[in-house]
Amino acid sequence: MTRNANFKRRVRARAAKTGESYTTALSHIRKSEPVDLARPVRSLRLAVAQTTTYDDPRDISQLRAAGVEIRRLMQASKQAGARLLHLPEGATCSPNKRIMSSTGRHPIGPSDWSRFEWAVQREELNAVRLLARELELWTVLGAVHQLSGTHRPYNCLYVISDSGELVTRYDERMLSNTKISFMYSPGTVPITFEVDAVRFGLSLGMEVNFPEIFREYEQMDVDCVLFSTTGGTVESDAAFAIEAQGHAASNRYWVSFATLAKGEAALSGIARPEGGWAARCNLPETPSIAVADIELNGDELARPWRRQARLGLYRPYQVEGDIRSDDRLAF
Known part of the structure; x- marks a missing residue:
């Protein structure tokens, strides 16, 4: 570039x-x-991953396999020179609503979170944290965050620094009907963090359908939004990827799109501020990474122009009414 x-x-x-x-x-x-x-150019090499679907948190072998896979992708990202690795929603596990249902598969009822092997997930997350420190690699991954008492957990993104510290957590705010009815507590606030002077925002699940989430991050001066999802149907998978590109183009910042390795409808990738893909995974059903260099030289013109336009730039030039006729349908 x-x-x-x-x-x-x-x-x-x-x-x-x-x-x-x-x-x-x-x-x-x-x-x-x-x-x-x-003027120095701010630059960061970002890796985005797609991972295997693991949906049964009762199954210790699945939680272990997810941890092993995440750490393998961390190693690959380090070898590719990445500074930060971005993983999908539910990279550690994305619990299936029917598996978790306290009333059986039909009809679906509130999730029974006592079925989740929380101790095993914590062990795997701790192993990820230690490897992040060893590799000096920032790592952002999707998981389920347990709350105390009878509170439902959060569907979240953990942000682990290159020193192995858990620096922040983003909790999905705009939950799907199933998630809010049976599974999770909603988050309440946007979250940002910085790596090498590059500012990141976080989004999760189906929030790509809500432009206000991405507009909010533009107002918070982020350089890149990391959006993690499990996707859904073939149609929604494709739409999610297109919407991620659209948010990149309309807000003039980078968007990283991390999803599960399910098929060609949606592949994990990194969209430029112009909306095109800078990098994309090329193996549809295989856990893998794609890498791109995010470079910010301070000469972006479209973004400040759009801010001016939204603040009433056009008002002095607007004509009140039709000066030729009161009939708006007249030629």
């Missing part, structure tokens, strides 16, 4: 306007913009 494409674009624009050669235009801009040239 070109590290200063916007600067080169300004050089070409000056050359076209003045008739100067590219070299001459470059010399003039270097003299007039020394501070701009010295």
Whole structure:
């Protein structure tokens, strides 16, 4: 990826306007913009993963296998030079509503969370934490967060630092009908964190369907939103991926889309601020990673322009009523 494409674009624009050669235009801009040239580029290599579906938290072997898989993907991310690994919703386990139902599979009832092997999940998460410290790799992964007493758990994303510390947790806020009726407590707040001066926001589950979640993070000055999901039907899987691209383009920031390895309808990937994929997993049903360099050089013009537009930029130019006729249907 070109590290200063916007600067080169300004050089070409000056050359076209003045008739100067590219070299001459470059010399003039270097003299007039020394501070701009010295501005450091913020950059971070991000890995996004797709993982196997594990949906029975009663099964210790599934929880162990999920942990092993996560740590293998962490090793692969480190080998690829990644600074941060982003994993899907339910990477440790995404409990099946019918397995958890206290009234049996039909009809579905409130989840019986006493069936969850919480101690085993904690052991696997601790192993992930220790490996994150060993690899010096930030790791964001989906899990179920147990609450005290009779409270339903949170469906969450844990953020583990490169020193192996649990630095924050995001709890899914916009729960599906099934999740809010039978399974989880809803979260209440957006969460951001920073790695190497790159600011991240977190989103989860079906929240890609709620533009206000992604708009809120734009207002919080994030550079990238990490969206984790298990997906759903084939149709919703494809729509989720497209919506993630749309949020990247409309908010002019990076979006990482992490989902389960289920098929070609949706593959984990990283969308650029223009909306196109910078990287995408290419093995539909195989746990794997894709890697891209997030680079931020401070020359983004569309994002501040859209902020101005939303704050009433057009009002002074609007015409009150039709100055030719009161009939709006007249030609």
